[in-house]
Amino acid sequence: MGSSANRLINRPILASVHTEAFRHNLNRIRELAPESKIWSVVKAKAYGHTLEAAFKGLESTDGFALLDIADAQWLRDHGWAGRILLLEGLFHPDELETAVKLNCDLVVHSEKQVEWLQSHQNYPGHPLNIFLKLNSGMNRLGFRPEQYREAFHRLHAARYHMHHMTHFANADQVDRLPTVGEQFECFEKAIDGLQAPTSLANSAAILWHRNMLGDWVRPGIMLYGVSPTGSFADIVRSDLQAVMELRSEIIDIQHLKKGEHVGYGGRYEAPEDMRIGVIACGYADGYPRHAKDGTPVWVASAGPDGDDVICPIVGQVSMDMLTIDLRGAPNANIGSLVELWGGEVPVDDVAQMSGTIGYELICALAPRVPVVIK
Numbered sequence: 001m002g003s004s005a006n007r008l009i010n011r012p013i014l015a016s017v018h019t020e021a022f023r024h025n026l027n028r029i030r031e032l033a034p035e036s037k038i039w040s041v042v043k044a045k046a047y048g049h050t051l052e053a054a055f056k057g058l059e060s061t062d063g064f065a066l067l068d069i070a071d072a073q074w075l076r077d078h079g080w081a082g083r084i085l086l087l088e089g090l091f092h093p094d095e096l097e098t099a100v101k102l103n104c105d106l107v108v109h110s111e112k113q114v115e116w117l118q119s120h121q122n123y124p125g126h127p128l129n130i131f132l133k134l135n136s137g138m139n140r141l142g143f144r145p146e147q148y149r150e151a152f153h154r155l156h157a158a159r160y161h162m163h164h165m166t167h168f169a170n171a172d173q174v175d176r177l178p179t180v181g182e183q184f185e186c187f188e189k190a191i192d193g194l195q196a197p198t199s200l201a202n203s204a205a206i207l208w209h210r211n212m213l214g215d216w217v218r219p220g221i222m223l224y225g226v227s228p229t230g231s232f233a234d235i236v237r238s239d240l241q242a243v244m245e246l247r248s249e250i251i252d253i254q255h256l257k258k259g260e261h262v263g264y265g266g267r268y269e270a271p272e273d274m275r276i277g278v279i280a281c282g283y284a285d286g287y288p289r290h291a292k293d294g295t296p297v298w299v300a301s302a303g304p305d306g307d308d309v310i311c312p313i314v315g316q317v318s319m320d321m322l323t324i325d326l327r328g329a330p331n332a333n334i335g336s337l338v339e340l341w342g343g344e345v346p347v348d349d350v351a352q353m354s355g356t357i358g359y360e361l362i363c364a365l366a367p368r369v370p371v372v373i374k
């Protein structure tokens with residue numbers, strides 16, 4: 001895109017996934033958690049980056065953690081011989097046969113799952129690695145502390161290889177309950193005397209609570225160079241790199257007179273005569289419809305001296321297009337390259353201007369957007 005050599009024949013929108021950035025971010029996690037093994041969390045098609053790209057960029061991980069057994073199958077079919085963790089374990093007992101065949105580790109968070117595993121303790125390939133999940137206060141999945149030890153003993157007696165696991169609700173916040181400290185204390189108490197490896201930390205805990213990492217850390221969002229808190233400053237401070245870059249082009253330019261409006265609902269009124277750039281990207285591509293006026297878009301070589309500039313969105317994002325204020329971009333033309341998010345425009349900033357978090361935007365990249373793995 002941008003130059004005729006790279007120009008797409010069809011609609012000029014493209015997501016690039018940078019495997020070098022994956023490698024960089026994984027190395028950063030190794031530096032931050034040198035004593036721990038790493039489950040690279042690649043659920044939701046690697047947070048929208050494609051499993052293929054994640055596999056290519058993260059092949060030096062210790063394991064992949066995901067939800068869908070079909071994704072585990074994909075990794076095995078493509079040669080991954082290392083560990084795979086099914087983060088929510090079995091959804092149905094029929095999955096056990098495949099999970100064993102694929103040599104997956106299983107999270108166990110419910111009584112039902114314990115029963116399924118107990119009744120299959122002589123399954124060929126047994127014993128499996130089990131990550132028994134404690135509900136230490138998040139109250140989403142897992143055994144309450146008073147049920148945890150019994151579940152552990154039952155699976156241990158059935159000769160499964162046991163691990164302890166919990167998940168933090170607020171590792172990115174200081175003023176929310178339960179605090180990380182409370183959850184950690186609950187975890188320590190619940191597992192007291194039950195010898196087994198542990199897994200606790202998500203990205204926020206790896207960044208800010210390194211006394212609570214455990215034997216296996218479970219980073220997701222930081223692998224993708226996006227902040228757990230929504231603040232891009234975290235990414236800069238932590239030396240992480242954006243992995244996904246969403247780019248498009250200006251496909252038309254409108255010349256508005258002072259007082260004219262742009263787009264559905266006429267949300268933006270031109271304060272003076274001005275140029276508006278129309279970009280081939282809308283909410284059907286995964287761009288947030290709630291992006292406010294002022295949300296940044298990077299435009300290549302469009303500034304007064306041919307420099308790159310940031311132009312603000314003006315007007316409502318529509319299904320296939322969005323519109324930007326070109327007053328600071330006198331050299332912008334039809335065909336100018338723009339970045340919606342990536343190395344130039346942090347997805348965290350777009351998310352903040354849209355009332356959401358970077359997680360949601362990257363995961364929601366629409367299937368119609370072509371993805372190139374670099």
Ligand SMILES: Cc1ncc(COP(=O)(O)O)c(C=O)c1O
Pocket residue numbers: 041087167201202203204218219220221222228
């Ligand atoms: C159980 C579990 N562990 C780890 C992660 C990774 O979290 P993050 O993307 O915040 O690092 C998730 C993601 O939601 C999760 O559900």
